[in-house]
Amino acid sequence: MNYPNGKKQEYKKVINYANRGMDLESIINETNEYLLEKDIAIIYKKPTPIGIVKVSYENNKEVITRAYFASPSTLDYNGVYKGKYIEFDAKKTESRTSFPLANIHEHQIKHIRNIINHKGIVFLIISMNECYYLLNGPDLISFIDSQTRKSIPYDYIKENAYELEYNYNKGLNYIKYIDVIGGFTNEEA
Amino acid sequence: MNYPNGKKQEYKKVINYANRGMDLESIINETNEYLLEKDIAIIYKKPTPIGIVKVSYENNKEVITRAYFASPSTLDYNGVYKGKYIEFDAKKTESRTSFPLANIHEHQIKHIRNIINHKGIVFLIISMNECYYLLNGPDLISFIDSQTRKSIPYDYIKENAYELEYNYNKGLNYIKYIDVIGGFTNEEA
Numbered sequence: 001m002n003y004p005n006g007k008k009q010e011y012k013k014v015i016n017y018a019n020r021g022m023d024l025e026s027i028i029n030e031t032n033e034y035l036l037e038k039d040i041a042i043i044y045k046k047p048t049p050i051g052i053v054k055v056s057y058e059n060n061k062e063v064i065t066r067a068y069f070a071s072p073s074t075l076d077y078n079g080v081y082k083g084k085y086i087e088f089d090a091k092k093t094e095s096r097t098s099f100p101l102a103n104i105h106e107h108q109i110k111h112i113r114n115i116i117n118h119k120g121i122v123f124l125i126i127s128m129n130e131c132y133y134l135l136n137g138p139d140l141i142s143f144i145d146s147q148t149r150k151s152i153p154y155d156y157i158k159e160n161a162y163e164l165e166y167n168y169n170k171g172l173n174y175i176k177y178i179d180v181i182g183g184f185t186n187e188e189a
Numbered sequence: 190m191n192y193p194n195g196k197k198q199e200y201k202k203v204i205n206y207a208n209r210g211m212d213l214e215s216i217i218n219e220t221n222e223y224l225l226e227k228d229i230a231i232i233y234k235k236p237t238p239i240g241i242v243k244v245s246y247e248n249n250k251e252v253i254t255r256a257y258f259a260s261p262s263t264l265d266y267n268g269v270y271k272g273k274y275i276e277f278d279a280k281k282t283e284s285r286t287s288f289p290l291a292n293i294h295e296h297q298i299k300h301i302r303n304i305i306n307h308k309g310i311v312f313l314i315i316s317m318n319e320c321y322y323l324l325n326g327p328d329l330i331s332f333i334d335s336q337t338r339k340s341i342p343y344d345y346i347k348e349n350a351y352e353l354e355y356n357y358n359k360g361l362n363y364i365k366y367i368d369v370i371g372g373f374t375n376e377e378a
Contacts, residue, residue, distance in 0.1 A: 042300075042307055044263060047238040050253060064239060064256040074233060078267065080274035083308030087269075111231075118231055119272030 024090045024127045028077065031171025041175060043079035043086060046072075073107040075122070081175065084182055085120035088174075092127040098151035099126055101144070109144065112137050121182050125164070125174060126157065133161035134174050136181045213279045213316045217266065220360025230364060232268035232275060235261075262296040264311070270364065273371055274309035277363075281316040287340035288315055290333070298333065301326045310371050314353070314363060315346065322350035323363050325370045 028045070035041040054066035075089035091103045104112075104124075115122040115137065122137035135152075139160045143152055162177040178184070217234070224230040243255035264278035280292045293301075293313075304311040304326065311326035324341075328349045332341055351366040367373070 036303075039306070042303055042309070047236040047259075048241075049236040050239060050256075052237075062258055064258070065254065067239075067253040067256060069251055069253070070236075080276075080304060080307045080309040083273060085269035085272060085274040114225075114231055115269060117228070118269045120231070120269040 024092045024125070027132075027166065027171055028090050028125065031174070032077070032079075034169070034171050035175060041079060041081040041086070041178075043077055043081075045077050046074070071105060073105070074111050075108060081121075081178055081182070082184055084178075084184075085115070085118075086122075086178065087115055087120060088123045088125060090125045090127070095151070096129055096154065098153045099128060099157060100151040102150065109141075113141060116141065121178055123181070125172065126161065128157065129154065132164040132166060132172055133157050134164055134177050135161040213281045213314070216321075216355065216360060217279050217314065220363070221266070221268075223358070223360050224364065230268060230270040230275070232266055232270070234266050235263070260294060262294070263300050264297060270310075270367055270371070271373060273367075274304070274307075275311075275367065276304055276309060277312045277314060279314045279316070284340070285318055285343070287342045288317060288346060289340040291339065298330075302330060305330065310367055312370070314361065315350065317346065318343065321353040321355060321361055322346050323353055323366050324350040 025045075032041075032043045032045070035043060049070040049072050050067045051070050052064055052067045054064070056063050056065045075087050077089065078085070078087040080086065089104075089108070091099070093099050093103065112122050124135045124137075124140060126133045126135055135157060140152075143156060143160075162180075164172045164174055164177070166172055214234075221230075221232045221234070224232060238259040238261050239256045240259050241253055241256045243253070245252050245254045264276045266278065267274070267276040269275065278293070278297070280288070282288050282292065301311050313324045313326075313329060315322045315324055324346060329341075332345060332349075351369070353361045353363055353366070355361055
């Protein structure tokens with residue numbers, strides 16, 4: 001296809017706008033597919049936890065006919081990178097000034113502390129103010145432990161989290177910062 | 190409670206018989222609860238993967254009214270031990286002479302290879318002939334790659350897998366062998 005002067009740029013712009021509407025879960029899933037395809041890391045979204053109430057049989061096949069959504073006590077994504085255990089969750093907030101801690105369940109906080117104690121790599125990917133941030137688990141916990149506020153000010157996130165870049169083909173570049181927080185940069189892994 | 194001579198031993202015997210009837214999944218789940226409680230490792234069973242077809246609302250609550258069981262492409266259990274990624278599946282066979290490879294889906298085999306490449310610890314716990322064995326992923330793959338048989342002879346399992354011990358309070362001692370296969374024994378982890 002040949003574009004007249006300026007047209008190509010306009011086309012790119014359209015893609016960027018489209019991406020803005022793409023939900024965070026889709027972006028993470030596409031990122032993880034890219035990482036799997038390129039043999040960089042194996043990260044999966046855990047299946048949605050449900051409580052099954054009733055199973056019926058139709059043409060000798062099991063069909064769930066009643067179930068409810070259970071609340072997760074762990075984070076949504078986990079997997080392996082360079083032998084290390086990775087777990088994270090993706091959270092979006094519409095607030096422009098702070099990230100409400102109500103977004104994270106109490107048992108998820110406990111789980112995050114636990115993963116840190118067992119030397120796993122655990123973090124949040126936060127979508128806020130049209131940007132993506134990787135907030136490392138220990139930075140989240142130290143905020144929670146150091147004060148009583150119910151939300152993390154945007155300034156704390158900008159100062160302590162890593163801003164991620166989105167690429168149309170590769171998704172979010174969060175692996176780059178796992179190299180940093182996992183201590184892989186000065187170590188043969 | 191006071192037991193007359195010999196009675197206490199008889200009571201223990203009853204527990205052992207009861208355990209024989211306990212299914213493998215319950216034993217693994219209890220083991221993982223013990224490991225979590227004692228702060229040894231964090232291992233969870235992944236939720237059953239399902240495909241949701243229909244969700245209804247009842248009293249403003251979401252209820253799944255139609256869904257089907259999806260086949261898993263990964264293994265059932267994963268988590269973290271000393272920072273390392275752990276993943277495994279539990280398989281039981283009634284055959285006394287060999288473990289049928291049909292028990293493992295083709296995409297699970299591919300996933301096991303992938304975890305090994307990414308330096309994760311991956312294995313099967315096999316229940317067979319009233320014993321429990323931990324077959325390390327690389328030993329499973331080297332069997333599959335070295336010949337064309339559709340099942341693993343019991344002799345191969347006895348020679349290459351680690352026989353696990355079951356304890357009524359602690360469950361299966363599989364962590365002991367993760368220390369061996371994960372190379373933790375001569376290393377500060």
